[in-house]
Amino acid sequence: MQYKQWQLASRPVGEPTQDNWKLASVSLPEVNDGELAVKIHYISLDPAMRGWMNEGKSYIEPVQIGEVMRAGTVAEVIESRAEGFSAGDMVYGNFGVQEYAVVSAKGIHKVDPSLAPLPRYLGVLGMPGMTAYFGLLNTGQPKAGETVVVSGAAGAVGSVVGQIAKLKGCRVVGIAGGKDKCDYLVDELGFDGAIDYKNSSVKDGLKTHCPNGVDVYFDNVGGDILDTVLTRINLRARIVICGAISQYNNTEAVKGPSNYLALLVNRARMEGIVVFDNVKQYGQAAKEMAGWIAEGKLKAKEHVESGLESFPDTLMMLFKGENFGKLVLKVEHNDE
Amino acid sequence: MQYKQWQLASRPVGEPTQDNWKLASVSLPEVNDGELAVKIHYISLDPAMRGWMNEGKSYIEPVQIGEVMRAGTVAEVIESRAEGFSAGDMVYGNFGVQEYAVVSAKGIHKVDPSLAPLPRYLGVLGMPGMTAYFGLLNTGQPKAGETVVVSGAAGAVGSVVGQIAKLKGCRVVGIAGGKDKCDYLVDELGFDGAIDYKNSSVKDGLKTHCPNGVDVYFDNVGGDILDTVLTRINLRARIVICGAISQYNNTEAVKGPSNYLALLVNRARMEGIVVFDNVKQYGQAAKEMAGWIAEGKLKAKEHVESGLESFPDTLMMLFKGENFGKLVLKVEHNDE
Incomplete structure (x- = not known):
């Protein structure tokens, strides 16, 4: 069977362009022992993808030229030669930006479509949710009564960070682009304040919304806002x-x-996080988060765009701040 | 009695100049209950002084225009109306850049001239030593076998950081300016390597001397070296x-x-320190450091310049990297 996949054609300088991508038609290999054939339904689009396109090693190997672009996905098992998986199972795995894949069953886990819409397993119930949970709780260590500020606050990670901080009794202020996102943070997610960085001064907003200063800052954006x-x-x-x-x-x-040097003056700490470090605690975290969702204390929003072909353009929405909620690409197979 | 003191005359823009200072003649006030009159012998010159000259509040209030410049000092009690102090006692206190002072006895402690030369109480036995001790051990948390890099390595803080790291079983590499300082670090203090940032590439030096990367970096300099x-x-x-x-x-x-962003990729931490936070543990630390000095495991070097009048020029030696060891100004009283 032939299917389509997006390959990295060249490494971008600055913003990725169409030239950096190639939509290739490839054939599905045979399924060997311990492997699954999967039909990919939803593809997670994440800011980290930009880093994987670069040559240098980061916290993970770069995608090589000519390789399928790496991505977290939710897919349907169409053939299984691995114990514990059957055709029809829905699974999460890093299957890449493509329609189908044959993959080792190792490290793949099932997701339950009856518990949550499938795209949610790429957002609050997936890596972004885990990133928010461990980054905030283990590294940010918020205490009740403290002020937590988060940038990219309406995004997949930021929106969860803010809501967990509220659950922990903090004053929470989000920084996001545009009135709609800011209204959503305050009105829907219960943030104490929101700062629209596209239309107002972040400095003034922090003065207004953080009268007692900032105890935890969860940074997704860097640049002037961090400063x-x-x-x-x-x-x-x-x-x-x-x-x-x-x-x-x-x-x-x-x-x-x-x-x-504000770190020095304030004896403060700046620390980097990578979600994979917490893989052994994912189960525990997912259970706690699922409880919060069930109680209505943790809300999620996905932004689903459709069509594998649109991948290069859809990815750019992240960098323009055009997505509102976790950005997910629905593959839309011809047989659907 | 009239005596001389250096006052802050104006706030510097960039490098401090003579215009920022005024050598004033003032009269010694009466000594009230709970106070001491002291004759200042040694004045500590520290990089932090530059920050105290600025208007903005840092970790400590700025020196006000017209005030005597703040400085740690070793002085002789010439009159005491405070319990526990007698004329002739040598004491440490923040008495400022001046010949004499009348001060509250609160927070002042005696130093013993028979145990160490007096300038040493401004270096390894004083704030720089405490800064090195707590900054390295509490915040750097070096483990045996790890690689510790320190900048300003021949300075008052850096030289102690490196030696304590050696005592803890680490590989230690210092960054300093000039061959003499680098030789001193390796030959006298037992560092495993030294990088002369004035005459060689820090990048290449790190590759050579830190084949297993850097686990702890103690930064005194910022700028390109930090990067x-x-x-x-x-x-x-x-x-x-x-x-x-x-x-x-x-x-x-x-x-x-x-x-x-190397912090993110490496899940690393950057944290600021201010020595005063550890004031309750000073005694314990001083005891341990004194033990190391007695055993010859912790060496110290002071760079003593003479004459209160030279203060503005002598201070600038710090920023030009001209001092070699803890920079101390000897007051030289006319009656000596």
Whole structure:
């Protein structure tokens, strides 16, 4: 069987363009012992993808030229030669930006379509949710009564960070782009305040919404916003470095935080996180998060775009801040 | 009695100049109950002084215009109206850049001239030593076998950081300016390697001397050296931000570390320290350090310049990297 996949054709300089991608037609290999053939339904689009397109080794190997683009996905098993999996099972795995795949069953886990819509397993119930949970609780270490600020607050990670911080009794302020997202944070997710970085001063917003300073800052964006928050941190503040989406398409050097000496003045800490480090605790975290969702205390929003062909353009929505909720690409097979 | 003191005359823009200082003649006030009159013999010159000259509040209030410049000092009690102190006692206190002072006895402690030369109480036995001890052990948390890199390595703090790291079983590499300092680090203090940032590439030096990467970086200088070390850090590295002497005289914004996303990739931590936070543990630390000094395991070097009048020029030696060892100004009284 022939199917389509997006391959990395060349490494981008600055913003990825159509030239960096190739939509190839490939044939599905045979399924060997211990393997599954899967039909991919939903593909997770994440800021981290930009880093995987670069040549240098990061926390994970880069995608090689000519390889299918790496991506987390939710897929349906169509043939199983692995114990514990049957045709029809829905599973999560890093199957890539393509319609089908034959993969080792190792490290793949089933998801239950009766418990949540499938795209949710790529958001609050997937890596972004885990990132938020462990990054905030283990590294941010928020205490009740403290002020937690999160950037990219309406995004897949940020929205969960803010809601968990509320559950822990914190004052929570989100930074997001546009009135709709800011209204959503306050009205739907219960944030104490939201700052629209596209239409207002982040500095003024922090003064207004964080009268007692900032104890935990969960940073998804880097750049000027990180620098501005650094001017408002409290003694022994914790800054969680989860990402820096404002800097990923730079053609020049990343903007380092000029105000990093605020760490010294305030005996504060800036620490990077990578979700995979917590893989052994995923089960425990997923259980707690599922409980919060069931009780209505943790809400989720997915932004689903359709059509594998649109992948290059859809990915760019992340960098333009055009997605509202976890960005997911629905494959739309011809037989559906 | 009239005596001389250096007052802050204006706030510097960039490097401090003579215009920022005023050598004033003032009269010694009466000694009230609970107070001491002291004759100051040695004045500690520290990079932090540059920050105290700025208007903004840092970890400590700025020195006000017209006030005597703040400084740690070793002085002789010449009159005591406080219990526990007698004329002739040698004491440590923040008495400022001046010949005499009348001060509250609160927070002042005696030093013993028979145990160590007096300038040493401003170096390894004083704040720089405490900064090194707590910054390295509490925040850097070095483990035996790890690689510790320290900048400003021949300075008052750096030289102690490196020696304590050696005592803890680490591989220790110092970054310092000039061959003499680098030779001293390796030949006298037992560092495993030294990098002369004035005459060689720090990047190449780190490759040579840290074949297994960097686990702890104790930063006194900031700027390009911090950025370069960030490219070599290991998983879960700890970066101790103690100072940024390369940036203190900037007229433009501080250079933020462009490579700070190495924190994310390596799940590493950057944390600021201020020595005063450990005041309750000073006694314990001083005891341990004194033991190391007695056993010859912890060596110290002071760089003593003479004459209160030379203060503005002598201070600048710090920013030019001209001092070799803890920089101390000897007052030289006319009656000596």
